[in-house]
Structures are given as structure tokens and as C-alpha cells.
Amino acid sequence: MTGEGSPSKNITMQVSRPLTVSASPKGLSGRTRVPGDKSISHRSLMFAALASGRTYVTGLLEGEDVLRTADAMRALGATIMRDGTNWVIEGRGVGALSEPVDVLDMGNSGTAARLLSGILSSHAFNSIMTGDASLRSRPMRRVTVPLAANGSEFLTREGGRLPMAIRGTGQAKPIEYRLPVASAQVKSAILLAGLNAHGTTVVEEPVATRDHTENMLRHFGVEVDVSRIDDGGRRIALTGPVQMTARDVTVPGDPSSAAFPIVAALLVPGSDIWIEGVGLNPLRTGLFTTLIEMGASLSIENERVEGGEPVGDLHVRYSKLKGVDVPPERAPSMIDEYPVLAVACAFAEGPSRLRGLEELRVKESDRLASTVALLNVSGAETEVIGDDLIVKGHHAPLGGGTVQTHMDHRLAMSAVVLGLAAQKPVSVDDTAFIETSFPGFVDLMNGLGAGLTP
Ligand SMILES: O=C(O)C1=C[C@@H](OP(=O)(O)O)[C@@H](O)[C@H](O)C1
Numbered sequence: 001m002t003g004e005g006s007p008s009k010n011i012t013m014q015v016s017r018p019l020t021v022s023a024s025p026k027g028l029s030g031r032t033r034v035p036g037d038k039s040i041s042h043r044s045l046m047f048a049a050l051a052s053g054r055t056y057v058t059g060l061l062e063g064e065d066v067l068r069t070a071d072a073m074r075a076l077g078a079t080i081m082r083d084g085t086n087w088v089i090e091g092r093g094v095g096a097l098s099e100p101v102d103v104l105d106m107g108n109s110g111t112a113a114r115l116l117s118g119i120l121s122s123h124a125f126n127s128i129m130t131g132d133a134s135l136r137s138r139p140m141r142r143v144t145v146p147l148a149a150n151g152s153e154f155l156t157r158e159g160g161r162l163p164m165a166i167r168g169t170g171q172a173k174p175i176e177y178r179l180p181v182a183s184a185q186v187k188s189a190i191l192l193a194g195l196n197a198h199g200t201t202v203v204e205e206p207v208a209t210r211d212h213t214e215n216m217l218r219h220f221g222v223e224v225d226v227s228r229i230d231d232g233g234r235r236i237a238l239t240g241p242v243q244m245t246a247r248d249v250t251v252p253g254d255p256s257s258a259a260f261p262i263v264a265a266l267l268v269p270g271s272d273i274w275i276e277g278v279g280l281n282p283l284r285t286g287l288f289t290t291l292i293e294m295g296a297s298l299s300i301e302n303e304r305v306e307g308g309e310p311v312g313d314l315h316v317r318y319s320k321l322k323g324v325d326v327p328p329e330r331a332p333s334m335i336d337e338y339p340v341l342a343v344a345c346a347f348a349e350g351p352s353r354l355r356g357l358e359e360l361r362v363k364e365s366d367r368l369a370s371t372v373a374l375l376n377v378s379g380a381e382t383e384v385i386g387d388d389l390i391v392k393g394h395h396a397p398l399g400g401g402t403v404q405t406h407m408d409h410r411l412a413m414s415a416v417v418l419g420l421a422a423q424k425p426v427s428v429d430d431t432a433f434i435e436t437s438f439p440g441f442v443d444l445m446n447g448l449g450a451g452l453t454p
């Protein structure tokens, strides 16, 4: 076994990596697999660290965000090692993590910071958390305010930003909370705090968000009660303190990463690709529904269940797309896919309206603003009305600009996809942050024939 995979050894994002992307020399073709699901990977490390016994994780995403979670859980007392293609975690048990001797640096990862806040709030020690410039600009009150109801204390920088100090409690009270924003991170933080609270923790979400926390807690032996409320909403309850038992985890391919080669294949004439083993949890597949509404040749074959999650192989062929109207209630099931969807809309015939995008403003960048800037600098017309993004559809040749990515991996990959299909080359100021979620992205695209020259 080795201790490989630690960001302290592998940090690659400190040096910026500009890239100029020209139209793909030919249609994309071939079969590929995308790296493991980021949401499931974070959770597998955190939950395994809270379980008693040894967990093996197969297919873990070895992106910078997840490696930050691995480092943090090690700093809290879990043993985490890479053994060939598996990751092996020796857990400490719920409530049994230990005080970290240094600041926990969550890098670029909102998921790591928010979920870990929940865990730390119900442990009887103090900790300090920070992140990179992007993460330090993102709102943390959405978790610190509800979590403080359990008796923990959070001291943040101005505006509820990181760095923050956390005084956890070993006597956590159970929290009952209705989410004011559709956020799986906030839901998960509260449920994780509840694992070591005395009594029943209840979270109500008006719109269902990704349910990987609920599914994986059950996998580790926790009773999680989920019932329907409202129109499409859910009430999730668990009673602590719980015991978690180590269970092996298989991580499916990340549908949010698959989005990039999928949209590239739809836009580059002559393309015909397969992406195998992609996670198809219905709370993650809003982009696929939307692309099919736009006329995409996108089919799901060989559907199966692997490691408790539905997966399938996606077959994608170049398609003439038409504009689409995406309802706001679909946003949680495709929240990270809007930048690349907006690129697809820029090449489509006719206007598109993507509704209810307020949450995009608090991602790694203000993704509403940065997506608009990506399209405008490339010659596409857009309009923002309230929280809706309108993309006018393609008439003039696209490309020819320099895209600012603002430490945002999804912006960088969306810009690359735009460049592969555009008439004029696209310069991307920095592709280094792609490592947070999609290590090997350029090689994978080149394996399909994209002809990117880093
Ligand atoms: O719970 C998760 O793993 C995630 C939830 C989403 O964030 P929000 O909870 O802020 O919507 C998503 O954008 C993020 O990439 C991963």
C-alpha cells in the first residue's frame, strides 16, 4: 500500500495552464470511460472514516477536490491509503474523529467544505477550515446557521466566508430544518451532524436534490427515512447516535464529467462515441433529458445497477440541435451542467431559455456571469432576465476570443468544448483547475480524436 494521492504531493493547480483550442480535425470517435463520480467519491471517504472497520473503494475520483477530502479525513484520524486501483480506509467510528493539529484546507471544493462542516459540528473538538481563493469567496452561512442549532459554534470571516473556526459539540442536539435553497450539500451537512446527535434529525427539501448521502448512509447501515412532501419535495429523517459499519463502495462514472465529451460529440460533425459505465441516478440526469429534447442522438444502453447506483453506457452521435426551454425545477438534477449546456445552446437552431439559475451565482465562479462572458467573447448572443439565461442560438461564426475561467473547472471544460466545434480558435486562460474534477480530461478528449495540443 502507498500513501499516494495526497494533494500535498500532487498539487498541479498552482501554475496556470493556458490552452488554445481549434476545431476538432475530425469527428470524435471511440469508446471511453470518465473518472468516478465526485459526489459519491467525497462521501465514500467521509462515511468510511466514520464507520467501524475497513472499507475498500473502487473507482474513486482522484481529482484534487476528492484528494482534499482524503487529506482532511486523515488529519481527523482515519487511515486512508491507495492500494493499486482501490482506496482502503480504516474508519474511526461516529463521534470518534480526533482534533486536527493543523488547518483543514479544502482547496477548491464546496462539497468537501460543507459536508465536513456537518461532521465537525458534532465532534467535541475545535478545528479551522480554509480553502483557495474561489472557495474563500463562497457562502458558508447556508451550513453554519442551521448547524449552530445543534450547539456548535462557527466563527467565519466577513460575509460568512472561509477561513472559519468551528467549535464542535459532543452533545449535539438534533436539527430540524427546511432548506431555503435546493442544495444537496446543505442537506448532507445537516444529516451528517445528526449521525452523532441524540434524537431525530429532519431535513425537508422543497425540490429533491441528489440523494447520494441518503443512499450511502443506508449502505453503511444507517436507517434513513425518506418520505414525499409537497410537489416533488422530500422529508429525510435519521435518529442518532448511529453506528456505521464499513462496506465496500463502487463509484460509477460521473455524469457531470461525461457531459463534456457528450456535448463535444453532439457539436463536432461526424462524431460517434460511447461512454461506458456512467452513473444514471435520476437526480443527476437532467442534462440528458434536456439534450434529448434538443434533438440529440443520445441513447442509454446496457442499463444495470453497480454498487447500488444505476449505470449505463451512453451512445452519442453528432446531431443538429434546436433551442430548448428548461424549467427551473429541473435545475437541481443538472446544476453543474449549465455552462456546457449553454455552449450547446449557442450552436443550436433557435433560442433557448434556461430558467431558475440563481444557485449558479455561488459556485466556483459566478457561473451565470462567467457563462455569459464565455458565450459573448465567442460571438454568441445572450440575455439574463432575472435568474434565467437566454441564449439566442447560432447564426454568426463562433470562437475567436479569450475565455476567463475564474478558477472554475466547469468553465474551462465548457470553453474547450466550444473551441472544438467553433469556426475560430478559442483561447482558455487557465485549464489547470480541470484537475479538481476531471483529471486526464485533455488526454481523454484526444483519445477520441479532439487534437488538443497542450
Ligand atoms: O452534494 C454534492 O455532492 C454536490 C451538490 C451540488 O452543490 P449544491 O448543494 O450547492 O447545489 C453540486 O453543485 C456540487 O458539485 C456537488
Ligand SMILES: C=C(OP(=O)(O)O)C(=O)O
Binding pocket: 108, 109, 110, 111, 112, 336, 363, 364, 410, 437
Ligand atoms: C459546484 C461544484 O463543486 P463544489 O461545490 O463541490 O465546489 C462543481 O463541481 O461544479
